């Protein structure tokens with residue numbers, strides 16, 4: 001495996017937010033796939049397995065977030081980012097961050113405002129059946145709520161930093177990725193979706209592999225879908241209506 005021992009770029013063109021809770025096993029694989037010139041922002045959410053030290057040693061910038069929750073970690077990364085374009089990727093080696101290169105190009109070229117990866121599971125272990133079924137139902141509700149022809153709420157995504165901050169996202173748990181899409185749609189962003197391979201995660205499953213995690217995620221998502229449209233401080237980053 002390619003070792004990443006360079007220091008983080010001082011003036012990154014892209015920041016990649018990597019929410020991380022005990023992902024020491026996966027970190028070398030993930031960080032080796034960050035495109036050169038981009039900065040890996042590993043948001044350590046209270047890991048006890050040495051993830052933070054390992055990430056730093058592999059050349060990533062480590063942000064600490066003491067409040068638990070996927071959304072808390074993602075939002076801490078977004079707040080710490082400085083690049084014009086910010087990407088998100090899980091830190092469990094289920095998704096290859098190098099696949100973000102065309103996503104970033106699409107945002108930079110002004111062809112889309114938010115680009116999402118539609119997870120295509122590689123093998124049965126990648127996505128438990130109950131999680132897959134839940135995702136299908138959720139995508140249906142999302143299409144009804146936003147009018148966007150989306151099929152997944154994948155964690156691999158890219159958008160411009162300042163408009164993302166202006167969405168004023170408030171969810172700090174599993175509803176964060178859904179709230180991002182709903183508010184972007186309400187603000188008239190063009191949201192696109194592209195297939196990405198979804199690999200069996202490395203390390204211990206925390207959400208979709210457990211009933212408790214799945215149940216909490218469903219509750220968080222329901223709450224977000226029930227929110228009335230929020231008058232947005234975030235106009236579409238570039239001219240144009242929504243498409244997919």
Ligand SMILES: Nc1nc2c(ncn2[C@@H]2O[C@H](COP(=O)(O)OP(=O)(O)OP(=O)(O)O)[C@@H](O)[C@H]2O)c(=O)[nH]1
Pocket residue numbers: 018019020021022023045068069070073089090091092094201204205206207208209210
């Ligand atoms: N679940 C969870 N994940 C967090 C948290 N903070 C950071 N993360 C990271 O967020 C990413 C997504 O979480 P995962 O546990 O992979 O969630 P998932 O992909 O839905 O389900 P599994 O891969 O089956 O656990 C991983 O990189 C986690 O390490 C947190 O408080 N809870």
Ligand SMILES: [Mg+2]
Pocket residue numbers: 090092094201
């Ligand atoms: Mg995962």
